[in-house]
Each structure stands twice: as structure tokens, then as C-alpha cells.
Amino acid sequence: MNEMIRINRNCSNDVPWEELAKHFSYYISRLQYSGYPEEFRQHVLSDTLMYINRPVSSHYYNRPARPTDRQQWYLKGGQFNSVMFVDATPCSELAKRIRSAVVETGLRIKVVEKSGTTVKSLLQRSNPFGVDHCGRADCFICEGGNEMNGRIQI
Numbered sequence: 001m002n003e004m005i006r007i008n009r010n011c012s013n014d015v016p017w018e019e020l021a022k023h024f025s026y027y028i029s030r031l032q033y034s035g036y037p038e039e040f041r042q043h044v045l046s047d048t049l050m051y052i053n054r055p056v057s058s059h060y061y062n063r064p065a066r067p068t069d070r071q072q073w074y075l076k077g078g079q080f081n082s083v084m085f086v087d088a089t090p091c092s093e094l095a096k097r098i099r100s101a102v103v104e105t106g107l108r109i110k111v112v113e114k115s116g117t118t119v120k121s122l123l124q125r126s127n128p129f130g131v132d133h134c135g136r137a138d139c140f141i142c143e144g145g146n147e148m149n150g151r152i153q154i
Helices: 002-010 016-034 038-052 074-077 090-105 119-123
Strands: 082-086 109-113
Touching: 002 038, 002 119, 016 038, 016 119, 090 109
Parallel strands: 082 109
Antiparallel strands: none
């Protein structure tokens, strides 16, 4: 039934019924060749036609997606209407300045500082078994024959 609904959705509303019926007939014949009994094929066709012709309220197509709690964390407590992410700066200077500007204007925006580069991302190697040299001609470490791949190792 889902496949027949997909066939219906892929056809324009301007396509005449005879054309859509050809697509449905082709699919029903494929079911027959696959060994499905006639009773099952009739059941699939009748259920599909009932589904296609059912009345659908207009609000069904125009409903907004419901945001999840993960998407609305800043709305808890009713203090903020929106959220603004700013880059990380030393001592959170940028975030503090923007927060004070937001308070002065009376807007209900939560200002959140993005996290900076983590120590882990600085130290980790994505390919620990890579090439023995970094590819730079003037690399002091690679010229010395050390196996550090031109990177600092701890």
C-alpha cells in the first residue's frame, strides 16, 4: 500500500485518472508476478484508494513542526525568547558586552559563548599510522629522522 501511495504522490494532481490507473495496474501486476494472491492484491488496491480519497483537513499540511525540548532549552522559565551564540574570547569579553547591550535594549535574548578549541582536539591525531614525514621540506623534526610526524608528542 505504501508503494502505491508513493506512486500517487509522485504523480501531479493534473494527471488524468486513466494515467494514474495505468501506474496502479502495473504495480498490481508486479504483485501478481511476485506470487501475491488476488485477495491480497484487491485489499491493497482498495485500501490505497480509500487512503487517497479520504478527506484531509487543511491544517494537516500547514502545521508547524513541533520543536523538541533540546531545541527549546533557552525558553525554560520564560525569561528568553531567543538565543544568540557568540565566539569565545578571553575572559568572555565579547559575550559580556553583547549581554549588556541586550539588557539595555530590553530584548529577551540569551547570549551564549561558543566553546573554544578543546585540548583534546589539539592533541589528538586522526591518523596515528600515517606517513613518517609531514611533507614540509624544512621540517626540523622530519630531517632528524624522528618518528613524530612533524607534530608535538607528549
